[in-house]
Amino acid sequence: MNTGPSGTEAAQATVFSSPRARAALPRRIYRYRMLGMGLGALAMAMVLWELQAGPLRWILCALTGLAWPHLAYQLAKRSADPFKAEQRNLLADSAIAAFWVPLMHFNLLPSVLLLALSAADKVNSDVPGIFRRTLPVSVAALLAGGLATGFAFEPASSTAVILACLPMLLIHTGLVSLGRQQLVRKVVQKNRELDLLGRVDRVTGLALRGHWERDAALALHDVHALDRPATLLLIDVDGFKRVNDDSGHLAGDALLRAAGAALRTLLRPGDIAGRYGGDEFAVVCPATGLEEAARLAEAYRAAVETIVLAEAPDHGHSVSIGIALAGRGHARIEDWIHEADAALYEAKRSGRNRLVLSPGEALGATG
Structure with a gap:
């Protein structure tokens, strides 16, 4: 009543x-x-x-x-x-x-x-x-x-x-x-x-690490069970710490937000993207070989170069990307990530703003 x-x-x-x-x-x-x-x-x-x-x-x-x-x-x-x-x-x-x-x-x-x-x-x-x-x-x-x-x-x-x-x-x-x-x-x-x-990182809009690793492990399982390719991109946002130090954490967040938005725009149906660390992203491309994954990585690298932030107007922006094709030697997701991380390290060591294919072939270098 x-x-x-x-x-x-x-x-x-x-x-x-x-x-x-x-x-x-x-x-x-x-x-x-x-x-x-x-x-x-x-x-x-x-x-x-x-x-x-x-x-x-x-x-x-x-x-x-x-x-x-x-x-x-x-x-x-x-x-x-x-x-x-x-x-x-x-x-x-x-x-x-x-x-x-x-x-x-x-x-x-x-x-x-x-x-x-x-x-x-x-x-x-x-x-x-x-x-x-x-x-x-x-x-x-x-x-x-x-x-x-x-x-x-x-x-x-x-x-x-x-x-x-x-x-x-x-x-x-x-x-x-x-x-x-x-x-x-x-x-x-x-x-x-x-x-x-x-499930989703509030800054980048990408999956949180735990959820990304779970989905990436399922994609690796399909590689072994269905004998189909899959490629992993491990991405580092170049100069993130410098932007934070020079322009403050709001500018750093703005950079991650813009980099995450650019990545989401380029993802294809079925791609699995997540925020792997503070300034690192990871993308699994199921049913995708190295060549096609490299094209996606290069498109993303070029897109990040166009980012202009009002919070950090004097900074240019770029990403370094390590790429690894899933193989029989990757029994665990950690093995696959380790190989992509080695390629990413090589991309950063050789000047950043480039992508490197495991086991070390550099593409898209801009110096």
Whole structure:
């Protein structure tokens, strides 16, 4: 009768994992409380009409359906701790729902709906333990209402009362379900973002080393199992430390970001790229021989030369690349990387800004 989207236990932790989310609880519940209380008051009013109730119960009905949702929101909004204040409002919601059961002389359908939807709303509020805390409050309110009415018992629900209950049953339940679906989608999206953060380097946009090594090992396995070629490029960003020292770490990050973006632009479907170290990238090119891999490496080397950074306008940029074709002697991924690393060392030793094919043939040297 009051609250909004629900979630599983995992979703609960996500919903209230930040102060901002906790402070937003009153606003999230407000619209659902207005809807639930308003539709509930419609059913209450029909029962009161049939009971020919006096003005006091009509006033209470108006306060329940029209005034309480707004008052509850203001109480929570102006509280020093909106999250705790809204929990008190939720307890009051349950008490109000239970109090109305004897006020309606236990009219069966609206009484069941009020209690059932109120209980479900506590579960759906995502506030841990709130349902358990509402139980004694609800029992006390029901007993108080019963004492006030002498426990008058008229459970029969007329057709008019049934029709008045339908909006509460259908509209409120449907919108709460829709809200829950939206929450679940947000949780799924957040989980995807967290998974992406665990797999992708935030600066370069390339895979983190652990994930890259796993995929590279699978590519090496295919080399041995399927007898198809694969080539490894090990890339060092020349002068990265100098850019860091001369222009600061923001400039260094900008260089890595630009170098990573240039590499991603040139990758082909199936290529496996990752950030191997601080200023080193690695690319596995499955089903690719040395000649084709060298063309890709040269295109990348030339692309990096065109990078211009506002953070380091006086620096030119280049990369050195070692290239190794996977072979039967590479039983482990480390063996393959070791050979590519030897070629990369040769590229740096012989002047940088060039690519070297294992076991040492230099290409694309610019001096």
